[in-house]
Amino acid sequence: MTFPVWINLGFVKLHPHAVFETLAYFIGFRVYLYTRSKDKIPIVQGMWVIVGAIMGAAVGSKLLYWFEDPRLTLENWNSYTYLMEGKTIVGGLLGGLIGVEWTKKRIGYSRSTGDDMAVPLIVGMVIGRIGCFLTGLDDHTYGVATSWITGIDFGDGVLRHPTQMYEIAFLLLLGAFLFHWKRKGSLPDGAIFQLFMTGYLLFRFVIDFIKPTPHFYLGLNNVQLACIAGLAYYAVLLSKWLVRPQRSHRKEL
Template sequence: MHFPFYIFGIHPHLIFESLAYFIGFRIYLYTRNKEGIPLDKAIWVVVGATLGAAIGSKVLYWFEDPVKTIENWNNLMYLADGKTIVGGLLGGLIGVETAKKWIGWTRSTGDDFVFPLATGMMIGRIGCFLTGLDDHTYGVATTWITGVDFGDGVKRHPTQLYEIIFLLFLVIALFMVKRKQLGWEGLLFQLFMLSYLVFRFLIDFIKPTPHPYWLFNNIQIASLLGILYYIRLVSKKQSKKRSEIHA
């Protein structure tokens, strides 16, 4: 296989990123709780998520190499280049909460996004893998049997494929939680975010990106902050649920 792996002459990243957005949105419309937020308000939540994700993915990328970013503060090409999924998720969360306040919606909407997000991320990572070295989402060199040569003679961890496999198992686990109706409104999204952020914190130790923050990179710092936030949130929800049971 040659990388990038063009499909009918079209760059794989363009194809799979487009598919990720299209299929993810269709899944959202199909699986969202119809008895929850009305569609007209749900659309504004999606808009907030999209804008927040776009901004968050860019901003977190600028912290990958802070010295280089400062040197290129007036270089629009540099500032517009690159994005991160973790930044997109955390930025999307802020965008959703902002949109909910704007439309006056107080109930949780996160559960509706879990399966569309996970599906879109898996599809998008296929494009990342087929893009090869140009995408900068591969892992460090390895002698593992899973190693992939992206075209320069060096076998590297295919971290894009690791992520797809992780997300697939996570979706199955969360689907089981949903079917058994365990927990509270918003639990699925909280478990999704907590699990994914833990995965990204760990997997980024085998990525060749700069680690300028002691032993960590920008993704790991953002993931740690998100992990602490969701641990606190889940703990508060559990305490509240226990209090209601014993009341």
């Protein structure tokens, strides 16, 4: 296999990243429309929440990317190409979260909307990571050099961790559990999305130790710092239905 793996349609060759990123948005949105709880939020308010998520994700993904290498960002602050070329999934998720919460306050909606987004997001992220893998070195989402059996040569003769494939495997496993719990309906409102974000942020915090990105922040990189902030936020939310009920139960005993 040679990278990038172009999508050959006969009359035109398409770059894998563009193809799979487009498919990720299209299929993820269709999955959301199909699986969302139609009795939970009216369609018009639901669309506004989606708009808020998209806008927040767009801003968050860029802002966090600029902190990957602050020195390089300062040197290229007036370069449109540099400022627009990169983005991060973690920044997109956290930015989307802020965008959704802000939008819900604006439209006067207080119920949780995240549960309906967890599975569609996983579907979209899996599809997108396929494009990242097929792009190879140009995508900068691979891992450090390794002697593991999973090592992949992306074209320069060096075996590297295929962290994109690790992420796909993790997301499929996480998605299977979340889909089961969502259908079972045994968790409180909002818990599915909280578990999704907590699981993914934990995964990214760990996996980024084997990514060749600059670790300027006391041995951590920009994504890991964002993961810590996100995990702290979700630890508070999870404690509301995990820890406190158990404490109440113990007091009764």
